[in-house]
Amino acid sequence: MSTMVLMINLTSSSVAFAAPTTFNVVDLGAKGDGRTDSTRAFLRAWESGCASPSSTTIYVPQGRYLLNEVLFTGECKGRVTFKIDGTLVAPSDYRILGTSGKWITFNKVQGVSIYGGILDGQGAGLWACKATERSCPFGAGSLEFTYSSEITITGLTSMNSQIFHIVIHDCKNVKLQQVQVTASGNSPNTDGIHVQGSTDVTITQANIKTGDDCISIGPGTTNLWMENINCGPGHGISLGKAANEQGVQNVTVKTATFSGSQNGVRIKTWARPSTGYVKGSSGSQVAMKFDCSPKTPCSGIVLNNVDLTYGSKSASSSCINADGSAFGLVHPSSCLAA
Ligand SMILES: *[C@@H]1O[C@H](CO)[C@@H](O)[C@H](O)[C@H]1NC(C)=O
Numbered sequence: 100m101s102t103m104v105l106m107i108n109l110t111s112s113s114v115a116f117a118a119p120t121t122f123n124v125v126d127l128g129a130k131g132d133g134r135t136d137s138t139r140a141f142l143r144a145w146e147s148g149c150a151s152p153s154s155t156t157i158y159v160p161q162g163r164y165l166l167n168e169v170l171f172t173g174e175c176k177g178r179v180t181f182k183i184d185g186t187l188v189a190p191s192d193y194r195i196l197g198t199s200g201k202w203i204t205f206n207k208v209q210g211v212s213i214y215g216g217i218l219d220g221q222g223a224g225l226w227a228c229k230a231t232e233r234s235c236p237f238g239a240g241s242l243e244f245t246y247s248s249e250i251t252i253t254g255l256t257s258m259n260s261q262i263f264h265i266v267i268h269d270c271k272n273v274k275l276q277q278v279q280v281t282a283s284g285n286s287p288n289t290d291g292i293h294v295q296g297s298t299d300v301t302i303t304q305a306n307i308k309t310g311d312d313c314i315s316i317g318p319g320t321t322n323l324w325m326e327n328i329n330c331g332p333g334h335g336i337s338l339g340k341a342a343n344e345q346g347v348q349n350v351t352v353k354t355a356t357f358s359g360s361q362n363g364v365r366i367k368t369w370a371r372p373s374t375g376y377v378k379g380s381s382g383s384q385v386a387m388k389f390d391c392s393p394k395t396p397c398s399g400i401v402l403n404n405v406d407l408t409y410g411s412k413s414a415s416s417s418c419i420n421a422d423g424s425a426f427g428l429v430h431p432s433s434c435l436a437a
Contacts, residue, residue, distance in 0.1 A: 121156045122147050124164070131162015131185055138167045149175035159183040159216065165190065168199050168239075173208035173247070183216025189241070189261075193225035197236030197261060204243045205250075212251040218242060220260035226286045226310075238262035238288065248272050256281070262288040264309065268317075269296040277304045284332035286310030291333065294320050303327055312337040313357075321348040331358040349399040356406060387414065387431060389421035396420040400435055403427045 122144040125131070129140035141157075141164075148155035154177050162185045189195075189202055196202050202220065205211060220241045228235035238261035244250055248271040256279040257264040264280045267273050280291040291307035294300050295317025301324040307313040313330035315337050316323060325336065335357055387405070391397035400423030418434035425433035 120148075120151055120153065121158050123158045123160065125160055125162075129159075129164055131160065131164055133163035133188060134165060136167060137164040138169050141166060141169055142171075145171045145179070148179040149173065152176040154178045154180070156180045156182055159185045159187070161185050163188050163219075166203065168196055168201055169203055170201075171203075171205045171208065171211075173206065175208060175210070178210035178212070179208070180212040180214065181216070182214050183255075186217040186219055188219045189221045189239075191221050191224070193222065193228065193238070193261060194236055196239035197225055200237060200239050201243060202239045202241050202261075204245065205247055206245045208244070208247045208250070210249045211244075211247065213253070213255055215254045217256045217258065218260070218264075219258050220264070222259045222261035222282065222286060222289065225261045226283065226289075229287050230285075240264065240266050240293075242266070243268065244270050244273065246270070250274070251276070253277055255279070257291075258282065259286075260289055263290045263293050265291070266293045267295070267297050267300055268293075270300070271298045273297065273300045275300075275302045275305065278302070278306075280305070280307040280309055280313075282309040284308070284310050290315045291330075293317060294323060296320065298322055300324070301326070305329070307331075307333055309333045316347055316350065318347065320350070323347075323350045324353070325351065325355065326353040328352070328355040329358075330355065347397055350397075351401040351403070352405055353401070354404040387416040387433075389418045389435065391420040393420055396422070398422050401425070402429045402433050402435070405429050 124137065124140050124144050127140040127143045129137035144157045148157050157179065164185055164187050166187050167190060218241045225235060225238050240263035241257050241260040243266040245268045250270060250273040253276045258281045260282060275292065282289040287310060289310045290312045291309045291314060292302060293315045296319035299322045302314065304327045306329045308331065311334055313333040313336060314325060336352060389397055389400065397420065400421060402425040404427040406428060414431045416431040416434045422436040425435060
């Protein structure tokens with residue numbers, strides 16, 4: 100009996116010293132059966148973790164957890180880490196998320212980390228709709244961080260997103276490591292990772308197979324580092340299509356492999372007739388393109404160990420209003436202005 104009293108004392112003293120706390124979503128009502136809606140259990144775990152002043156972990160054991168649209172909002176008192184051994188599954192009826200445009204969103208959070216896990220966006224139904232019908236919902240991206248900072252995503256797999264897989268929008272200091280993206284090469288709008296309006300983002304050891312851009316870069320992005328990227332199928336690394344106010348600065352691509360991708364690195368910051376912008380451009384040509392406007396030129400682009408291959412086809416490069424430097428192996432050779 101005296102031993103038991105001693106144990107209780109130890110427990111309460113460790114709480115007093117604010118030991119890291121773990122919230123298991125299953126303890127809060129989630130079911131890994133692939134059918135039961137676990138959204139509320141995940142939100143309960145988030146509310147508890149976010150309110151805790153010490154670092155907390157939200158643990159998702161093995162299993163398939165059905166999640167509807169879910170918004171994790173800050174600001175939180177301490178750091179929150181998701182440790183995911185299971186799979187988060189979107190509703191099989193694509194219309195449920197497809198009209199709202201969002202699935203899993205983190206807004207105004209600081210110091211959130213995600214380790215492991217699989218996101219299954221179940222997007223095939225929407226892709227089929229878009230291929231055959233006239234009116235389909237636009238679709239939902241799988242994971243989005245907005246207005247957030249100090250974010251780490253490690254070893255996450257995103258498969259079959261309806262549209263964009265991972266979006267980093269208006270964030271600062273974000274690390275994506277060992278992220279895997281898979282979707283059919285025919286899936287429309289399924290960009291792997293989209294970065295926009297964000298500063299100090301690094302993407303390392305990413306394996307991306309998808310139907311649209313492997314990585315797309317939107318306006319207002321600065322200090323973006325991409326290293327050890329495997330892309331293909333997919334459309335390469337691209338900068339968005341619209342004419343934009345904000346430029347893009349200091350983008351580094353180091354050690355990237357593009358195989359079976361439509362483009363290699365393609366940066367295009369303003370809309371011009373496609374006939375004008377790359378001679379001989381066709382859907383299957385592999386190219387490194389930097390096409391930037393005189394008003395918002397692309398600057399500080401660094402190319403290091405970039406190798407574009409597409410069977411036996413030769414790759415080309417073209418640069419307009421783009422400067423930067425190249426070193427190490429860069430194939431095709433760089434046309435960036437110094
Ligand atoms: C460019 O970005 C890298 C990180 O990607 C950073 O280390 C470096 O300081 C930045 N350079 C400038 C001039 O801001």
